[in-house]
Amino acid sequence: MQVAAQIRARPGIRQAAAFMGTPSNRDLLGEAGLSTPDDQRARPEDLILAVDAETDAVAEAALATARQLILERRRAAETAATARPRTLDSALRMMPRANLAAISVPGQHAAFEAMRALKRGLHVFLFSDNVPLQDEIELKREALRRGLFCMGPDCGTAYVNGTGIGFYNVIPRGRIGCVAASGTGLQAVASRLAALGEGISYGIGVGGRDLSEGVGGMMTFFALEALGSDPSTEAIVLISKPPHPSVLPKLKTALRGLGKPTVVCCLGASSPEEGRVRWVGQLDAAADAVTNLHCGRAWTPRPFNDPETIRARFAEIRRQQAPAGGILGLFTGGTLAYEAQLILKELVHGLGPEGCGDVEGISHRVLDLGDDEYTRSRPHPMIDPQIRTELILEAGRSPKVGVLLLDLVLGHGAHPDPAASLAAAIREARATAQAAGRRVLAVASVVGTAGDPQNLQAQVRQLADAGAEVIPTNAEATRFAALLVRPELSHVLLETRP
Amino acid sequence: VYPGAAAGHDGTVFHLGPNLGISWAGAGVWRPTVPGRPNDPAALVRNLDMLADRVLRLAPADGLAPLVPRLLDDAPLQAFRRKTGSALVLAALPAVATLQRWIASAMTSGSLSTVPASSLERLIGLGPGLTPSGDDCFIGTLVALRSLGWQRAADVLAAWLLPRARHRTHTISYAHLACAAKGEGAAALHDTLCALCSPDGAGPGALAALESIGHSSGWDALAGLALVTRLHATVLSAGGNDPA
Numbered sequence: 001m002q003v004a005a006q007i008r009a010r011p012g013i014r015q016a017a018a019f020m021g022t023p024s025n026r027d028l029l030g031e032a033g034l035s036t037p038d039d040q041r042a043r044p045e046d047l048i049l050a051v052d053a054e055t056d057a058v059a060e061a062a063l064a065t066a067r068q069l070i071l072e073r074r075r076a077a078e079t080a081a082t083a084r085p086r087t088l089d090s091a092l093r094m095m096p097r098a099n100l101a102a103i104s105v106p107g108q109h110a111a112f113e114a115m116r117a118l119k120r121g122l123h124v125f126l127f128s129d130n131v132p133l134q135d136e137i138e139l140k141r142e143a144l145r146r147g148l149f150c151m152g153p154d155c156g157t158a159y160v161n162g163t164g165i166g167f168y169n170v171i172p173r174g175r176i177g178c179v180a181a182s183g184t185g186l187q188a189v190a191s192r193l194a195a196l197g198e199g200i201s202y203g204i205g206v207g208g209r210d211l212s213e214g215v216g217g218m219m220t221f222f223a224l225e226a227l228g229s230d231p232s233t234e235a236i237v238l239i240s241k242p243p244h245p246s247v248l249p250k251l252k253t254a255l256r257g258l259g260k261p262t263v264v265c266c267l268g269a270s271s272p273e274e275g276r277v278r279w280v281g282q283l284d285a286a287a288d289a290v291t292n293l294h295c296g297r298a299w300t301p302r303p304f305n306d307p308e309t310i311r312a313r314f315a316e317i318r319r320q321q322a323p324a325g326g327i328l329g330l331f332t333g334g335t336l337a338y339e340a341q342l343i344l345k346e347l348v349h350g351l352g353p354e355g356c357g358d359v360e361g362i363s364h365r366v367l368d369l370g371d372d373e374y375t376r377s378r379p380h381p382m383i384d385p386q387i388r389t390e391l392i393l394e395a396g397r398s399p400k401v402g403v404l405l406l407d408l409v410l411g412h413g414a415h416p417d418p419a420a421s422l423a424a425a426i427r428e429a430r431a432t433a434q435a436a437g438r439r440v441l442a443v444a445s446v447v448g449t450a451g452d453p454q455n456l457q458a459q460v461r462q463l464a465d466a467g468a469e470v471i472p473t474n475a476e477a478t479r480f481a482a483l484l485v486r487p488e489l490s491h492v493l494l495e496t497r498p
Numbered sequence: 499v500y501p502g503a504a505a506g507h508d509g510t511v512f513h514l515g516p517n518l519g520i521s522w523a524g525a526g527v528w529r530p531t532v533p534g535r536p537n538d539p540a541a542l543v544r545n546l547d548m549l550a551d552r553v554l555r556l557a558p559a560d561g562l563a564p565l566v567p568r569l570l571d572d573a574p575l576q577a578f579r580r581k582t583g584s585a586l587v588l589a590a591l592p593a594v595a596t597l598q599r600w601i602a603s604a605m606t607s608g609s610l611s612t613v614p615a616s617s618l619e620r621l622i623g624l625g626p627g628l629t630p631s632g633d634d635c636f637i638g639t640l641v642a643l644r645s646l647g648w649q650r651a652a653d654v655l656a657a658w659l660l661p662r663a664r665h666r667t668h669t670i671s672y673a674h675l676a677c678a679a680k681g682e683g684a685a686a687l688h689d690t691l692c693a694l695c696s697p698d699g700a701g702p703g704a705l706a707a708l709e710s711i712g713h714s715s716g717w718d719a720l721a722g723l724a725l726v727t728r729l730h731a732t733v734l735s736a737g738g739n740d741p742a
């Protein structure tokens with residue numbers, strides 16, 4: 001069927017179909033006047049490829065290509081069969097010294113495969129989601145019994161011995177160790193560390209539920225302990241949503257016992273500084289804080305790291321027509337969306353508990369397009385930008401949207417050129433709005449490093465050329481978006497008179 | 499493994515030639531989920547309507563998918579506009595309509611007349627793909643009949659179908675039909691049926707799983723499943739025959 005679809009897409013081809021040579025299909029061909037002596041001899045086990053083309057030559061060429069495609073597929077299948085193991089055990093026979101299994105199978109089978117890997121003495125990187133909580137608890141118990149890591153379920157990113165696993169950015173090896181309950185959270189912090197000239201020793205994913213009451217932080221504690229005693233790790237960052245109250249006291253005790261400068265970024269939770277442990281509210285702050293603190297430099301959080309540039313951009317935008325609508329956040333990274341919601345909730349009235357609200361006719365919304373609701377039957381928006389493109393174009397037509405707040409995540413696993421379609425959509429949405437006498441602004445941040453395959457600079461340039469304001473981090477981009485809809489915030493955020 | 503190598507099993511290992519064995523020691527037996535008996539025919543009708551609505555928006559133009567909304571809706575097939583149908587749909591239409599009439603009469607009168615062979619035969623092995631669309635439609639029909647309790651109708655249909663399918667379709671498709679005759683199909687097919695029979699309706703997940711089967715196989719099987727389930731709902735609503 002795939003070969004038929006490829007042939008159908010060729011110029012000069014009106015129709016192409018592949019079917020088995022059953023009597024009913026032979027009759028169908030006869031009725032369509034496409035019958036030949038050859039296909040009348042076909043048996044049900046034979047494959048018939050029928051092509052309707054503008055000329056005989058086009059048809060012949062298409063059939064030759066189809067034969068070639070089928071042969072290539074067969075060859076590829078044969079090569080794959082010899083080169084690619086189909087089970088964990090055959091993989092282990094090919095690589096007997098492997099000590100980590102990366103598992104990405106449908107959720108209902110994931111626990112079974114992960115348990116099998118643990119029982120063979122392998123650490124586990126479990127990319128699969130939809131693993132039942134009870135299975136996660138049993139997997140992590142088994143891992144701890146054996147002194148192994150079970151990263152995940154729903155673990156998007158990890159860095160082990162300088163190798164990235166899952167969706168990851170190219171980060172130099174360095175002295176900061178990370179423990180993260182979120183893949184994009186880890187990507188954002190690690191990329192920021194790279195931008196600040198740092199690198200990471202390890203990035204250990206633990207899955208989004210590890211600090212829940214049920215799991216009780218099993219892997220977080222294990223990972224913290226490992227990084228605490230790892231000589232290459234000089235400072236530690238923990239990234240998570242707020243821990244369950246029943247886990248918090250134990251977490252604080254564990255953090256105190258590490259004896260290394262530690263920064264905790266539990267989005268939405270805070271705690272006073274205690275010894276060498278510092279709590280921060282945003283992902284960029286986590287990277288900034290750990291970079292300074294582990295060198296013994298003082299650090300205080302600031303709304304913008306480079307207020308001068310922001311002030312200038314803000315002033316220039318204010319000279320032109322003000323955007324009339326609210327903020328629409330369209331995110332591909334779940335943690336980035338969550339971080340933006342938390343910041344906007346503080347700065348912009350009219351953001352309800354689900355990230356939307358309506359005050360004085362202006363509403364602000366932040367959507368996580370990686371959520372199940374948007375990804376059913378289609379790939380994640382980090383891979384396939386279509387859903388976000390549609391929503392951006394819709395925003396251009398809507399008088400309710402004044403500012404688009406966007407993220408762009410680069411790295412291995414992500415789309416090869418995500419800025420191209422995003423820039424095109426921004427350009428079109430802005431033009432649509434302008435034609436209707438409105439102004440839509442786009443504010444974006446990019447998670448990525450100079451080493452990423454997409455070319456960070458070129459990606460940023462594409463967005464800027466489309467008229468987007470590209471701000472260094474998600475937290476700063478969100479604050480900048482808030483400034484655009486509530487200029488009086490400049491008093492607080494930029495220490496200037498509104 | 500080479501052509502002509504002997505294949506056999508010793509109870510726990512399936513041997514293919516002298517060097518390859520596939521062990522099923524420790525394997526679990528898969529039993530398809532069985533839908534609960536819908537207590538509330540109105541809920542079943544509501545679920546079918548909801549699914550029809552979703553299918554209308556999502557159905558591709560390939561295979562028998564264009565027929566699915568009508569089959570879910572119990573709309574007369576004859577009214578299917580000829581100009582909108584592909585050659586395949588038009589070729590399948592009389593056979594699907596015949597199948598629908600035969601099953602309706604089996605459900606309402608309880609009498610099982612002979613399967614109207616001449617026009618139904620056309621559906622066997624009809625259409626593109628490794629499992630032709632017509633065969634997938636029979637698979638959906640048989641799985642739904644068995645799962646919803648219409649055992650005698652399934653028996654008669656299978657007894658008519660399987661000997662003919664031996665010559666009119668190919669080996670792999672025949673194997674699928676033989677499983678369906680016992681009431682076994684792809685897990686997604688069973689899940690869709692269970693979702694339809696549950697009080698809280700058919701979620702989008704069931705359809706997504708069906709879509710993932712083959713190129714259009716999931717949709718073709720849904721045609722058969724929709725045909726039977728809609729007739730079943732009509733019989734239940736009228737307080738008619740108990741399938742058992």
